[in-house]
Amino acid sequence: MAAVEQQPLQTETFGQRLRAWLTRLVISQEGILLIITIIAMLVLSTQSDRFLTARNLTREAVLLFEVAMMALPMTYIIITGGIDLSVGSIFGMSAIILGFAWQDAGLPLELAIAIGILSGMIAGFVNGLFIVRVGVPPLIMTLATLALYRGMALGISQARSARGFPDWFYEVGRGDFLGLPWQIWILGAAILISAIVLARTSFGRGLYAIGNNELGARFAGIPVDRYKLIIYTFSGFMSGVAAWIFTSRVSTTRSDMGTGIELDVIAAVVLGGTDIFGGSGTIAGTVIGLILIQVLKSGLLLSGVKGDATTVMVGAVLILAILINNLVGRFRS
Amino acid sequence: MSRKTVTMIVLLSMLMGLFALPVASQEEERWVGSDDLPVNPLECPEGFGPEATEEPAEGAAEAEMMEYDGGQPVDPPDLAGQEITLIDIPKLIGIGYFNATTAGMQEAAEELGNVNVSTDGPTEGDIVQQIEFIERYITQGVDGILFAANDPVAISPVLRDALAQGIHVVGYDANSEPDAREWFVNQAEFNGIAKAMMDSMVQEIGPDGSFAIVTSSFTAPNQMRWISEMWAYAQKCYPDLNWLETVESQEDQNLAFQQTQALINRYGEELDGVFGMSSVAFPGAADAVQQAALCSPDDADEDVAAPSEEEAIAIVGLSTPNQMKPFVENGCVESVVLWNPVDLGYAAVYVMRAVVDGELQPGDTEVEAGRLGTLQVVNGSEILLGPPFVYTEDNIFDFDF
Structure with missing residues (x-):
């Protein structure tokens, strides 16, 4: 008797929960952005039959790789209310140091790669150290190192570029693994790990707490300084990895590589719904933000829109997406 | 001589040695902003430099003998005489210089009548963005790519991709690695x-x-x-x-x-x-x-x-x-x-047309380029536009680009 009564009750609860969950998903920031992205993809695919092809999508994923790798730690940093403007310069400097260590210092290439990535980590660590210990605002500190690290790249390279790497070095930048470019596997793993760490660990929850109320987080016993050091170092690390794989793809190092890339990174993160003042944001949002921008760039060009007009349209869609998001946000609460 | 004087002289000579050292090593090195490729200075004007340099003919013969070192597209469609669509991707767009090459390209396209060429590219001279543009135009599907490279090495992999897909590739203004394109129009x-x-x-x-x-x-x-x-x-x-x-x-x-x-x-x-x-x-x-x-x-x-x-x-x-x-x-x-950048763009389109029509093939020594007449092949796979042009008070106002 009791079991018979419970049965319909349970189904109803499940249906309600499903509907509530779906509604929440659709009106969440990520949901709205996802819908906009899908609409954009559908519209653009009617304009060019070469857009929604496996070939184009993998090609675009490879082009997206460097910005995406830097956008993951940037999401962490912006969630804490910080910012890292120096990622493009760290990217350029790591590439130059990789090339220098191999070509001029004559180290084995494996070691040179490690040194390149390590130099990125150190650069990020220095950012973090000054922000935490000296109390320099992240905007000021990383604006300074934006110039400093780029200057070091120019100084170390002395206008010479490293080239003529052995064949195996190009594998990671241009080769495939199980039919997909290496970049897609690496990026996939990085996204998965970053998302899990942010959503499911006390470290991730700590980042939100810092962004919402740093003083409160300190009183709650969250090791704020250590967390900040970790995320800025992580940012440098990801820039270093991106620099290595980018060098492998284009087969040379240049001191001006990655100039201005920080703006693309920040744009994707903010479009993805991360609050620029900190406290909220998700990796999923950032990933959708990255995809939307890339979809627009690729799809518009394939539909015959010129590069300069594409830039304008990408800007317009960014504003539109944020407007829609704000509009729905009012109903959300 | 007092000890003080001796010390001074010793110090002075050491100081001079210190200065002489970098000067001496600089003699070997080139000036800042140079590359490390071989150089080939031309004859001095009357009254300067060493007297009559020997055997200039030998160097010229050597250059002529250089073999074709460009790349070739894989199974390109036979479009001889047919309408072709070209994309021109200069270092950057929106500056006078590349506006002029674009004008030259349009002029050549109009003359030929069977070429569509459009120009697109980054708004800053950034190799990363330039590669993205080329990647996307390969996907879009064009018959030929004209480019002016922001970096000779970094641009090469993507151009080799284009060749591998049967797209013709001709460079102008700034070269890539030779095997990443078929020809390069050398402005001077x-x-x-x-x-x-x-x-x-x-x-x-x-x-x-x-x-x-x-x-x-x-x-x-x-x-x-x-x-x-x-x-x-x-x-x-x-x-x-x-x-x-x-x-x-x-x-x-x-x-x-x-x-x-x-x-x-x-x-x-x-x-x-x-x-x-x-x-x-x-x-x-x-x-x-x-x-x-x-x-x-x-x-x-x-x-x-x-x-x-x-x-x-x-x-x-x-x-x-x-x-x-x-x-x-x-x-x-x-x-x-x-040089005249209008002529440069003009020549690039003529070269591309000649390549597609099979009139310019590896080993050829010259190519017809409309109003520019016959252009010479140099350095294996380059086409020389001609001697440079010095604009002065007397002629500069005849030009508008």
Whole structure:
């Protein structure tokens, strides 16, 4: 008797929960952005039959790789209310140091790669150290190192570029693994790990707490300084990895590589719904933000829109997406 | 001799040795902003350099014998005589120079009647963005790609991809690695430009003057080549010239202006001349000299107070005529060295058409290019546009680009 009564009750609860969950998903920031992205993809695919092809999508994923790798730690940093403007310069400097260590210092290439990535980590660590210990605002500190690290790249390279790497070095930048470019596997793993760490660990929850109320987080016993050091170092690390794989793809190092890339990174993160003042944001949002921008760039060009007009349209869609998001946000609460 | 004097002499000689050391090593090295490729300085003008250089014919024969070293597309569709669609991806769009090459391309396309060419590219001279543009146009599907590379090595993998997919690839203005494209239209051989630049400068400041160089970037291949050839040519013909410094301007006219101001402040009267190595560095440099009222005094009609011969600074460089017209008009600049970029774009389209039609094949030594007549193949897989062009007061106003 009791079991018979419970049965319909349970189904109803499940249906309600499903509907509530779906509604929440659709009106969440990520949901709205996802819908906009899908609409954009559908519209653009009617304009060019070469857009929604496996070939184009993998090609675009490879082009997206460097910005995406830097956008993951940037999401962490912006969630804490910080910012890292120096990622493009760290990217350029790591590439130059990789090339220098191999070509001029004559180290084995494996070691040179490690040194390149390590130099990125150190650069990020220095950012973090000054922000935490000296109390320099992240905007000021990383604006300074934006110039400093780029200057070091120019100084170390002395206008010479490293080239003529052995064949195996190009594998990671241009080769495939199980039919997909290496970049897609690496990026996939990085996204998965970053998302899990942010959503499911006390470290991730700590980042939100810092962004919402740093003083409160300190009183709650969250090791704020250590967390900040970790995320800025992580940012440098990801820039270093991106620099290595980018060098492998284009087969040379240049001191001006990655100039201005920080703006693309920040744009994707903010479009993805991360609050620029900190406290909220998700990796999923950032990933959708990255995809939307890339979809627009690729799809518009394939539909015959010129590069300069594409830039304008990408800007317009960014504003539109944020407007829609704000509009729905009012109903959300 | 007192001990003090001896000590002084020892110290002095050590100090001199210290200075001599870097000077001695610099003799071997090239000037800042050069590359490390072989150089081939041309003949000196009458009265300069060593007497009659021997066997110039041998070098020329060697160059002619160089084998075709370009790449070839894999199974390109046979489009001989048919309508083709080309995409032109210059270093950047929206500057006078590449507007002029675009104009030349459109002119050639109109003449030929069976070519559609459009220009697209990054708004900054950024290799990362340029690669993205090329990738996307390969996906879009074009019959041929014309390019001017922001980096000769970094652009090569994506161009090889294009060749692998049967797309024809022809470069102009700034080359890639030879096997990443079929042909490259060379606007002027580097030694030719270097000679024209140095000769023009020496005409103004004399063979023992001091000068500085404002380049676009230490990594731009064209700029590095020119500076190397200028260095080599000056070593041979004008060994008494005093090379002061090379500074970067990053394709930014305002930065070129500031850098030149800094040079004027740093060297004062010592500075006799400035080379502006790009179409933004040159007007930036000229503007700085003009605002400092240091233009050559030999233009009596100037109403600004003319500086003394000592202080005056000559400016020679590479730029488009329109940008330099005001400076040529008021006498601040006497010679603008360049080729004709309209002709360059025009030739690039003609070369591409000849390649598609099978009229220009590996091993050929010349190609027909419309109103430009017959162009010569040099360095294996390059097509030479002709000798450089020096724009002066007398002819600059006949050009509009």
